[in-house]
Amino acid sequence: MRIPQDAATLMTTAEVADYLRVKERTIYEMVSRQQIPFSRATGKLLFPRRLVDAWLEAQTELPATGIAPPPPIYAGSSDPLLEWALRQSGAGLAVLTHGSTHGLEELAAGRALLAGCHLPEGGGSYNLGPVRRHLPGPDIVVIHWARRTQGLLTAPGNPLAITGLADVAARGLRFAARTPGAGSQRLLDLLLAQEGLTAENLTTAPRIAESQADLAAMIEMGEADCGLGLRAAAGALGFLPLVADECFDLVLRRRDYFGPAVQALLAFARSDALRARAAHLGGYDITALGEVRFNA
Template sequence: MQDPSLLTTAEIAAYLRVKERTIYEMVNRQTIPFTRVTGKLLFPRRLIDAWVEAQTEHPAGGPAAPPPIYAGSNDPLLEWALRESGSGLAVLASGSGEGLAALAEGQAVLAGCHLLDPESGEYNLPAVRARLSGGIVVIHWARREQGLLVAPGNPLGITDLSDVAARGLRLARRTAGSGSERLLDVLLTRAGLTPMAVQPAARRVATHADLATMVATGEADCGLGLKAVAGPLGFLPLIADECFDLVLRRRDYFEAPVQALLRFARGPDMAARAARLGGYDLTDLGAVRWNG
């Protein structure tokens, strides 16, 4: 019988010769490739093998090639393009900060981020300079529109974040370390509020789609999210030109996965998809923002 392509927690623990508890700790720290199917943890064997190879130390040479993984911020247009382009990159959307960490540790080829520096007002470059060094390239992906997602027709009459705080409305929150959480903190500060001023919903979510679902099902009254996932929900714009970038090592820019993605992204299907989703400006897609 062939080895299964997806391993359970017990199977991956045996495969790596560690305790199951260690696997759960690695999942919590986002340091091992994994997926969730109906709430169950599964581990793609192909990605695990590539990840193990990337951890191998080479006494006489440089580090091994990173596993074929996109890590970082959740973006529905980018994740669609990664699939449709035939890039071969698996998606591990775990937040902007975790994406940069995965890239730094050789656990991903490509990282996506939209980290707003509250002091300079600049996106991504301050974080990249602080966390990565040597042979790093930052490629622009898109400008995105973010705002408050509210129930269809906005029956609560929500106006802005100050209104949400004053009325004690439940605000859906993204996972800690995500670019959207940092953006929320900046927007609250601009409104003269602290993060404690707003009442969070019962749980945090990893993706914009999950956040939209919380609002749609009444689990939250509103949440900061992309216009692209609003669908039938109401949308109150807050940021019209959020900068989303791709970060990678210079050596990987010319490799087939990244070139396949960028080639597809410049085509008509990409433009049509962005127009259907809404809230995207692809004017400078592919431009090099930093080469350090």
């Protein structure tokens, strides 16, 4: 598992064995089975104490409280690479994509195990403020998934010669909006504000695009002239880039970080297959995938 280098004091194998009151041989066996957080960044085994403490807390058996574990559901924002990885990794999570804010709400209510979000806060910041507001508890972890390129999806070849959002508004072109609270809708509001516009200046398509795939289908079928979406979702459609480094993160409770579903996903995320898929889709920077951005 990937460990941030600033996680906490680093313990050696002997120190972590003493800390857990087991033999060093037991630690080596746990490392071989990836049962304990560790790092090989310096060429030898090191154990960040903060993450060891979090792992130890996750293994603690508590008396029955009547609170059921969350269902195996990923909720939140639609992301083509993540949804493919969830299927390929065998994580066993069902996918429920109704936008970033909805995902955080589902996680907070115990109706999802994992949420994905890309909520801009202005000034280039993403996600951490909304996460703190929706999930104020002390057991929340935010894991980076990817930096993504967002822009305007158009018909193949951009036959309407769309040049940007101001052009879309001025010409009354049909724009495919996203659900309220979706990260793309929040980003749209910020981009429109930079042009001195609001969503009311746009002529919207008759229905809302429910996901990245739905957005692309609406444009392919002529239901909309354009919409704000991912380079990865464009396929053969036209694409006009607007934001090159949008931040997409995964949010979960600390107790679930070491669970089989999340570990299966993160293990697959380190594979050559995922890197190849990201390159094929385009518009992804997965250099920092797996880094812990926030650990309450």
